[in-house]
Amino acid sequence: MSTTPGNWESGFPRPEPPARAIETIANDLFAFIEDLETKIRGGHIPAEFAQRLSHIRQGAERLFRR
Amino acid sequence: MPFAAALRQSLENRHCEVPAEFRRGDSLEEVLNRHLLTVEQMGGDDVFTCVLLLSADGKSLSYGAAPTVPHSYCRASDHIEIGPYAGSCGAAAYLGQPVYSPDIATDPVWGTYRDLALRHGFRSCWSTPIRNSDDTIIGTFAILHRKMGMPTNEEVNAIGMITGHVADAIMWSRDPRYLARQERHQPNTSRLKLVSGGEEVEGPADRLLALAAKLETKAADLDRYAIQSRSDEVTEVLANTAILSRKLAASVKDQINRLGSREPIQ
Numbered sequence: 001m002s003t004t005p006g007n008w009e010s011g012f013p014r015p016e017p018p019a020r021a022i023e024t025i026a027n028d029l030f031a032f033i034e035d036l037e038t039k040i041r042g043g044h045i046p047a048e049f050a051q052r053l054s055h056i057r058q059g060a061e062r063l064f065r066r
Numbered sequence: 067m068p069f070a071a072a073l074r075q076s077l078e079n080r081h082c083e084v085p086a087e088f089r090r091g092d093s094l095e096e097v098l099n100r101h102l103l104t105v106e107q108m109g110g111d112d113v114f115t116c117v118l119l120l121s122a123d124g125k126s127l128s129y130g131a132a133p134t135v136p137h138s139y140c141r142a143s144d145h146i147e148i149g150p151y152a153g154s155c156g157a158a159a160y161l162g163q164p165v166y167s168p169d170i171a172t173d174p175v176w177g178t179y180r181d182l183a184l185r186h187g188f189r190s191c192w193s194t195p196i197r198n199s200d201d202t203i204i205g206t207f208a209i210l211h212r213k214m215g216m217p218t219n220e221e222v223n224a225i226g227m228i229t230g231h232v233a234d235a236i237m238w239s240r241d242p243r244y245l246a247r248q249e250r251h252q253p254n255t256s257r258l259k260l261v262s263g264g265e266e267v268e269g270p271a272d273r274l275l276a277l278a279a280k281l282e283t284k285a286a287d288l289d290r291y292a293i294q295s296r297s298d299e300v301t302e303v304l305a306n307t308a309i310l311s312r313k314l315a316a317s318v319k320d321q322i323n324r325l326g327s328r329e330p331i332q
Contacts, residue, residue, distance in 0.1 A: 021133035022321060024099045026277050026314045033284045033307060040291055045300050053303060057310050059103050062111070063134065064317065 025059050032056060073224055076104050077231045084235055094239040098131035098232060105228055106134060114188070114210040117196070117232055118146065118155050120203055127155055130205060130236070139186045143179055151177035154193035155206040162203060164194040164225075168216045189214045194225050196233045207232050274322045281315035284308075 032052055039045050080101055087097050102115040109115075116132035127146040146152050148160040157175045158165040167173040168190050170183045176191075183191070193208040207229045209217075217225065288308035295301045 020095065020131075021099055021103060022314065022317050023274065023277065024096055024103070024133065026281060026318050027096075028100070029307075029311060029314055030277065030280055030284065033288065033311065036303075036307065037287070037291075040300075040304075045303055050303055053307055053310070055107070057306070058107050060310060060314055060317075062103075062107060064313070065111075 021063055022060075025056060025063065029056050029060070073105070073108050074227060076108060077101070077227060080104055081231055081234065084238060088238060094236065095131050097235050097239070099133040101228070101232060101235060102131055102133050109209070112211050112213055116140075116155075116208050116210070117205055117236075118159075118208070119205040119236070120148075120159055124148075124203070127159055127206060135210065136186055139182065139188075142182050146179075149178075151175060153179040153183070154191040155208050158193040158195050158206050158208075159203055162195055164192070164222075166190075166192045166216055169214045183210075187212050190216075192217050192221075192225065194229050196229055196236065198233060198237055204233070204236055271322050274318050278315040278318040278322070281311045281318070285311040285315070 032049075036045065036049060039049065083100075084097055087100075098117050102117065105115055106113050114132075114135050116135050117130040118127035119130040120127055125147060127148060128144055129140050132140050143153070146156045148156045150157050150160055151174060152160065153176050154165045154167045156178075165175060167175055170176045170180060170189055170191060176183060188210045190211045190213065191208055193206050195203045196205040196207055198204050207225070209225070285308040288304045288311065292301045292304035292308065295304060
């Protein structure tokens, strides 16, 4: 008999947060901000930065949900 | 196949970034974590990935990276003696071929690890051997799901693509000549090092604390830039980055508290 996928409240132990993944994403965000600051000083933020931020945010939100 | 095309592009982008990551001192685990997080983001919420590395004597597997697999699961299965009943990964390394378990609850391959997997809600697992350039098995790449099922042809192709990139990263980490060849084709990038007061920090708690502090400082800087900005678009990017920076700083602090080596950090 199959179980309910994705439902950690009913029977499965809640997983511990994936610490290494959070650290990796935090480091990536830090590197992103440093690049962003360089561009801000130049007075322009290239469009790719919004996409890069979106990618990092998606990864982070995925971890926050777990 | 938009998924396959998008995944290929993302992995090729990752491939170009790997030499610089190794050069600035990132560990193999960090590099593989980024690969796997890229795959998981594209694969959806029911995709948990891991890379296990084969020991030098070829008898056991241990975790190389598993960014979102629960720690309690990883701890309990960190040293797997390979064999036909040692879960999908243990069997894949033992047999030298992919082992797809569509239903962990009934697949005899999961004899030793079945209860552990089910307790954590995992219902299917697709594992593939990772081979080096000499065709020797050096580890396994696996995707765990909370749903039962077999991979589609598109997913099998994607797994092959992912496994190739993971193999490259492992070989680069083990053979500097491999990396040096790649670096000749890559631009130089600055080395990112976490420092605190001008000195490199050691230990997981200190490292995480320094990271959280830096993210909070950056968030405050971003707020200031946002106030000064005259462009709504730029202000939005800055404000969103500041919010994410604070959320990640809080998460990192939470990890420090879980390490239990300090007074709780607010």
